[in-house]
Amino acid sequence: MITADCHLHTTFSTDGESAPEDMIKKGIEKGLTVMCFTEHMDYGVDYEEGPDAFQTDTETYYTTFCNMKEKYSGNINLFFGIELGLTPSITEFIRHYVKKYPFDFIIGSSHTVGGIDPYYSAFFEGRTEEEAYRLYFEAELACAKIFTDFDVYGHPDYVLRYGPSQNKNFTYQKYGDILDELMKTLIQNGKGIECNSSGFKFGMGHPLPHTDILKRYRELGGEIITIGSDAHKAEHIAHSFHLAEEALTRCGFRYYTVFENRKPVFYPIQNN
Ligand SMILES: [Zn+2]
Ligand SMILES: [Zn+2]
Helix, strand or coil: CCCEEEEECCCCCCCCCCCHHHHHHHHHHCCCCEEEEEEEECCCCCCCCCCCCCECCHHHHHHHHHHHHHHCCCCCEEEEEEEEECCHHHHHHHHHHHHHCCCCEEEEECCCECCECCCCHHHHCCCCHHHHHHHHHHHHHHHHHHCCCCCEECCCCHHHHCCCCCCCCCCHHHHHHHHHHHHHHHHHCCCEEEEECHHHHCCCCCCECCHHHHHHHHHCCCCCEEEECCECCHHHCCCCHHHHHHHHHHCCCCEEEEEECCEEEEEECCCC
């Protein structure tokens, strides 16, 4: 059983719906031993909601986290993380930001390409789905080459959630040239990928990324895999973890990873 949820948003994220303490209580109730909070920090993006729409107030977030960690120390291990939106124009910001706080874990995610989030249909306008997916994976590859200040790449095929036919026409082969280079770059740089169980919640039948990507990452020698529900409210904590566990086992993983003080700690997937 997977007992660590390492991708969680509370009301410290603009789109988070549950207070940190409510999330913690629910996590304990669900039998988790580890929770790592990863609020949004998307710097330098001109969101419709405003340029700082997805930037957490890190100072207050950290203070609150420390209080909670102490209060619940006998019940659960809490870790301090962040989900950084990666775009090539913010290397300076990221370099300073990650040094400013004692993060346990940093997820690097591509939420926008050329300033547009694939969440918005504008991303797919004037492009075939294949072109749009290719563009997204190329952007991830560019970020994987530029940035080192992160531990795992978050939901590596996030774009599949929002494409006109989602994953229906996705095959690894179609994008294999870029995806292979992405996986190899991450592995060479000692970075992992995330197994984001929200794919099941979105009815995709697999975690993000697709099991073909997970399998290939493993084949190429990738070992660092963290698991997160990407819950934005308490009820979604550890969502579909049993399915994520099954998928990882099928893809050849025997361990999953939890980051503490930016160092990977390996936990056995006990099914094996
Ligand atoms: Zn994300
Ligand atoms: Zn997230």
